[in-house]
Amino acid sequence: MHSSGEVPAVVVSSAVRKFADTPGGLLPLLHEIQTGLGFIPRESVAAIASGMGLSRAEVHGVISFYHDFRDKPGGQKTIHVCRAEACQAVGSRQLEAHVKTRLGVDYGETTADGRFTLEPVYCLGNCACGPSIRIADDVFARVDADLFDELLGDI
């Protein structure tokens, strides 16, 4: 998720080149930058806009509309806790409280050691076996406080 030492300007310009001619290419372009850098630097908005033939306002508007995109670096891994109804029915509200306390952060924040960014998610499609969380690209089922602590210990 996080920056792998790539040079931001290089990542941005190669993503712009890759998607400049793709119809509706802005979303895949932004995903590519975020995958490469861990976030979409504010300074890159002008380059993206001119490369895609859009205004800076349009690019900023898209980045700020979607929950996935961030304009500041996050932690090494993102932990998503499902807040939706199917997980609520099996105790996700209690899990959510535990996770926040355990990590010492609220949603949208990164732990002091820079390891984790905590985000809410509304459904991971694991609704028969909640509460569900996602750590990076892995989904975990039937997560309670103990299992969460165990998962953190394993990382």
Place this chain on the structure above:
Amino acid sequence: MVKIYIPADTTACALGADKVAAEVALQAQNRGLDIEVKRTGSRGAFWLEPLLEVETGEDRYAFGPVRPGDVDGLFEAGLHESSKHPLFLGKVTDIEWLARQDRLTFGRAGVIDPLSLDDYKHEGGYEGLNRALAMTAEEIVEAVTDSGLRGRGGAAFPTGIKWRTVLDTPAEQKYVTANADEGDSGTFADRLLMEADPYQLIEGMTICAMAVGATQGYIYLRSEYPRALRVLSQAIASAEAANLLGSNICGGERDFHLQIRVGAGAYICGEETSMLESLEGKRGLVRFKPPLPAIEGLFGQPTVVNNVLTLAAVSTVLAKGAAHYRDYGSGRSRGTLSVQLAGNIRRGGLVEVPFGASLRELVEGFGGGTASGRPVRAIQVGGPLGAYLPESQWDTPLDYEAFTGVGAMLGHGGVVVFDDSVDMLEQARFAMEFCAVESCGKCTPCRIGSVRGVELIDKIRLNENRPANLELLEELCETLDAGSLCAMGGLTPMPVRSALKYFPKDFERGAGNGIERNMHV
């Protein structure tokens, strides 16, 4: 050589299927046994996942739910058809929960290697496209119309009529889009299908392209489904290599190019016009209708927007004929409904049955009641915008019109079960909160009304001017219902009103439902 099948599905893996597969391989090696581990999708019996299947002759025998620590014991007790192990379930196809279903769409799920075209074709795959290639566009649209197939995303619009509109609208470029932004809580059928049987979606989209004259397709996939993305990407590449996608499909004169576009975490992009905006690389703002997407859709061109399950069902309709599909179902709801049993449920998962079964049969019969063992109190059907139904409504048949008749909706078939510890005021508040978080912001009732709704429910909980605020909440629901541009704002009142109507006690002073109120404080 013995073949052992273990799902690589998201839920199965969330429950440890990858570790089970690794342990099986390791144990086989240590014991010097010639065993091949094959990874499949899931059959959707999530309560039995990780489900391990051993092939013996023509049959497969199941063990589940298997934890990595169980594997050694399984080998000791014997991984075969007469195993005495406590996790032994007998022949997979005899497991009653699966045997009682009518699997038209999910018949291959968990059975085949999701990425093997040979497996897919061996189980009837691409028969639909082969037939379609020998038909005129008119004939394909007619078959889909005759099947009675309606949109499985939730709106239940007749698929044939939508396709007819796109076919009849002249344009240089037309598009087929699959809405795979399955955001409703309690739903996972699209994900399951894309991970277990991706070619079925690809085939359905290709048939659609032949029917309406489209040459470009997009699958709009939510970013919350990374496994589905991997499987679909590989499936598309294999279909291209086999000339089942791309230029001159199957050696004919037709082209159909298919791409995946990944969403970015916005529930509203499951709304069709918002999805089109997002595909165009914009903010996912809902569009006014008309014009219909079928006339002016993606990049202003005629566009089919169908749910994953709708497009997948088309391959069955073409392969087996419209009448075969239409023969299942009840009233004007034809074919099968893929019910997703979720939340606090003992035997959760994917249950594909003809329309017409009752909610009670599903939740009690298939689901076995709650996972917690406490009584079921409320069932939310149709996602976060669906109604919360009390026991008096559980005999309603699962049929689009029957649900509309009781002020509810089937939506995408999500069924979320809550036990008697649920606080319905809290659930009503969440419905408003969710709308506030996910509103695209274009129309005022949705953008601001949802925020006001949260505030009002908080006041009601604190007993501030309760009668006046309850009245105001109802008026606010009316405004959202009547004044919103799309279903997001328009349907948010449904869970709120159903909670107020059926569970008024939870909105009374001191509140909660009186049972374990402290669980929610």
